Amino acid sequence: MYPDSPNTPDRGATPSDAAPAPAPVTAAPARSASEALIEQFAQDYLKDRRSARRWNLLIRLGWLAAFAALVWGLLTQNASTSAPSGPHTALVELRGEIAPDTVASAEVMLSGLKSAFEDVGARAVVIRINSPGGSPVQAGIIHDEIRRLKSLHDKQVYVVVEESCASGAYYVAAAADAIYVDKASIVGSIGVLMDGFGFTGLMDKLGVERRLITAGENKGMLDPYSPLSERQRALAQAMIDQIHQQFIDVVRKGRGEKLKETPETFSGLFWNGEEAVKLGLADGLGNLDYVAREVVKAENIIDYTPHENVAERLAKRFGASVGFGAVRALRLESLQLR
Numbered sequence: 001m002y003p004d005s006p007n008t009p010d011r012g013a014t015p016s017d018a019a020p021a022p023a024p025v026t027a028a029p030a031r032s033a034s035e036a037l038i039e040q041f042a043q044d045y046l047k048d049r050r051s052a053r054r055w056n057l058l059i060r061l062g063w064l065a066a067f068a069a070l071v072w073g074l075l076t077q078n079a080s081t082s083a084p085s086g087p088h089t090a091l092v093e094l095r096g097e098i099a100p101d102t103v104a105s106a107e108v109m110l111s112g113l114k115s116a117f118e119d120v121g122a123r124a125v126v127i128r129i130n131s132p133g134g135s136p137v138q139a140g141i142i143h144d145e146i147r148r149l150k151s152l153h154d155k156q157v158y159v160v161v162e163e164s165c166a167s168g169a170y171y172v173a174a175a176a177d178a179i180y181v182d183k184a185s186i187v188g189s190i191g192v193l194m195d196g197f198g199f200t201g202l203m204d205k206l207g208v209e210r211r212l213i214t215a216g217e218n219k220g221m222l223d224p225y226s227p228l229s230e231r232q233r234a235l236a237q238a239m240i241d242q243i244h245q246q247f248i249d250v251v252r253k254g255r256g257e258k259l260k261e262t263p264e265t266f267s268g269l270f271w272n273g274e275e276a277v278k279l280g281l282a283d284g285l286g287n288l289d290y291v292a293r294e295v296v297k298a299e300n301i302i303d304y305t306p307h308e309n310v311a312e313r314l315a316k317r318f319g320a321s322v323g324f325g326a327v328r329a330l331r332l333e334s335l336q337l338r
Contacts, residue, residue, distance in 0.1 A: 088300040089292040090116035090125045098134030098142075098168045106141035108306050113142075116304040117149040124156040124296040125149075127176065128288055133167030133189065136243055143250060146175040158295060160288050161185045166270055170281075171247055174254030178295070180286035181273030187281050190247055191268030192240045197224050255280060 092112040098104045116125045127146075133139070150157055159165070159176040166189040173179050181187055203210060203225065210225040221232045248266050252259065259265070259280040276282040286294070293299050 086121050086300070087123055087298050088121055088302045089296045089298045090119060090122035091288070091301050091303045091305070092116055092125065092127050093303070093305040094127055094129045094131055094142075094169065094172065096131060098131060098138045098172070100135070100138065102134075104131055104134070104138075106138045106145075109142045110145050111306045112304045113145060113149055117153045117155060119302075119304075122155065122302075123298040124158060126158045126160055126288060126291055126296070126301075127172070128160045128162065129165045129169050129173060130162040131166070131169035132164050133169050133171075136168060136171070136192065136247070139168035139171040140246075140250075142172045143175045146172070150175075150177075156296075158291050160286065160291055161187060161273065161282070167191065171250060174251045176254070178283040179281070180284055180291055180295075181276055181282045182287065183272065183274040183285055185273035185276070186270050187273060187276035188270035189268055190251060190266045192244045192247065193268075194222075194236060194240055196222060198228065199225055200227050258283065 092109065094104050094109060096102060096104050100107075102108075113125070113127075116122055146157055149155075156178075157176045159173040159179045161173070161179065161181040162185065164186040165173050165179075165181070166186055170188060170190060200210075212220050212223060212226055214220045218232065218235070220226055222228070222236065244266070251266075260278070262279070265279065265281075271279065271281070273282060273285065277284060288301065289299075292301050
């Protein structure tokens with residue numbers, strides 16, 4: 001008898017001890033077309049939902065960044081206007097047309113002027129002007145406020161003219177203690193105008209009838225589609241003559257004995273800076289640095305001009321000012337100091 005080899009099965013083993021036979025493999029049932037379509041739809045839906053969530057997250061982050069920029073702008077603006085400062089020359093810019101809702105409006109200018117005068121470190125206030133003029137109302141408000149702040153804070157005010165200081169801008173400049181210009185600056189134009197158009201002749205040729213119903217005989221005065229009567233012309237002329245006289249009085253009071261009047265001084269003419277000095281409309285030639293260094297004796301210049309931050313520009317773009325340009329474009333009659 002030989003011993004059982006390792007490959008020889010144990011003769012004493014029972015059939016129950018044998019390894020179980022593998023179960024037969026059955027093929028997975030094929031999916032129907034409708035099931036495949038539903039699965040594809042579900043995958044696409046989940047993909048769209050994930051994409052929408054990402055966009056919503058990006059939008060929320062954008063709004064959060066805009067809010068943070070608004071808060072930062074307000075904080076930095078308040079810090080810059082309220083921070084204590086040493087001796088310096090306070091600067092306020094007047095640029096462009098003097099009119100409501102512009103950077104040269106009375107609202108904007110008064111904000112900068114008050115901050116400049118109230119700073120104890122400001123040795124004097126300089127208004128740097130580059131403007132052709134504009135609204136007599138806005139110019140008058142700025143002029144009167146300069147005079148009030150001068151008296152309240154006992155500080156000198158100087159005007160430095162760049163390219164232009166004409167009409168309403170000169171109305172503002174007349175409140176200063178001294179006016180400095182460049183020899184080529186445009187200065188003067190002390191006058192008032194009211195401009196518009198009349199279409200009555202054209203309407204007659206085209207056979208167009210103007211139907212204007214008013215309560216009050218002068219309610220339709222200066223209507224461009226109606227004839228201008230001599231009486232209405234005289235009324236309008238009297239009104240602008242009165243405003244012109246107000247302008248003349250302001251210049252005479254502001255310039256005093258320095259003004260060398262001629263028949264053309266208040267005729268609406270304008271002169272270059274060199275001639276303006278000779279006529280007493282300006283005091284000398286000089287730019288901002290010269291006035292700060294030689295006149296105010298404070299070379300450090302701090303700008304108090306209000307500037308819009310990013311949030312304010314966005315609010316104006318998408319807010320109530322959307323129709324502002326259209327409204328201004330429809331104005332056919334305008335009263336201007338220019």
